[in-house]
Amino acid sequence: MGFILASVGSAIGLGNIWRFGYMVYTNGGGAFLIPYIVALLCVGIPLMILEFAIGHYTKKSAPLALEKLHNGSEWAGWFAVISGFIITSYYVVIIAWCLYYLIILLIYGYPSDPNTYFFQNILQISSGVEDIGGVSYGILTSTLAVWGIIALILSAGVKNGLEKANKIMIPFLLFLVILLVLNALTLPGALTGIEWYLTPDFSALLDYNVWLSAFSQIFFSLSLGFGILIAYASYLPKKSDLTINAFTVSLLNCGFSFLAGFAVFGTLGYMSYTSGIPLDKVVSEGIGLAFVTFPKALSLLPFGSKIFGIVFFLALVFAGISSAVSIVEASVSAIMDKFSLSRKKALLYVLALFIIVSPIFTTGAGLYYLDIIDHFASGYLLPIAAILEIIIAIWLFGGDKLREHVNKLSEIKLGVWWKYLAGVISPIILTAVVLLDASNVLTSGYGGYKTTYVMLGALIIPLTFVVSIILQKMKTIKG
């Protein structure tokens, strides 16, 4: 149970709350569930089984696991770990925004203009990428606090820290989201909001972009490509049902997203009802939804508006921390394995690196840096890491050997279909997602930023390759 909750905690992140509902709404409404479930069955679950199989078979974290499968492949594991490292360096700052907003809400209540308050007062956003601005000390302090919480959890180890924390955080997170859904359902206009969320437009299924969105949503929301699930599965006992665990974790993650959509759209429906603004004008995603639209909607509640605001931000903080600890664990376990270091020492080195990098995202231009780097880290590094994993484990090592290993332990047996879904279909789709975005960036740029800045952001891709190879070249110390 601890393993399932830890993996679910890793998969459920901020995106499950603030992105899924919007994806459904903008990609054919309820009809989006069809490609979403197809993507889950064809790519999500097969790749999760693959990562569990790699970790369980080798009993190592990603770099040494891939090296054990095929000589000279350690760098590919480091590539996954470094991708996770880059993503965590700014993901923690986003959790810090949520924590800071939560504290402000507790002390002062809702701001009268959430938009100005968030961007000007909290982020102290600068005029552009070239203007670094000052450090937002509130966010910097919150970032250090989030790092402190992560350090506390991970220093206690896997059983007493990670698993215990997830055993508390995940049920509590589910409880908080159920509270938000129940509250939303009692509000006037909520059903109209939910109708917008779920009304199907089946013609959208003819658009390949909708299918690609479904596949990327599944890939990014299941924590694939970070090497986290490899590290987690390496801790599993010899007898563990890998297939059932993969089905459970994936479905719990997707079921949670589906549930959170009701809280978001129910509340936005109420906002539209009370303010008279059409629903399509209030719908948003990401930070716009979390820090501007949702606080505005919750502040309009007839009673308990502050309590539900606290519930919402607490849910974001829990969802964020449960994911962040898992990504940091992937780095820590990789360093422990490679250099035979104690957990405390490895954690100390990893945290020191993070504390050097993260503050850059707490500056006035931090949001711009975050936006550009996130585009290339999430959009390119993770799919590349997953493709490398697939090539090494299925093509070079042998999908059938891993399939046999999984089948020996699992009640649901994998057929050859698994090898083709994970080894052929998944890399084709991931390559299509990356190439389509690359052609968009090359033709239209990204986010209106100057080409120089976009290219600088894209530099993290070759840099990750170089650092991965350097780490492979370093001597492995056997404990």
Added chain:
Amino acid sequence: MNVGAIAMFIFGALILWGGAIYFLWRSIRSKNNRDENNEKC
């Protein structure tokens, strides 16, 4: 709510929530069996 939205709600709930509950139950059952086996060993 319109029929399409209700149908998609049932579809999503059955597969995502129903599937999650079913596999959670199976994994708990499966884990218990393994624990018993391990103890016997």
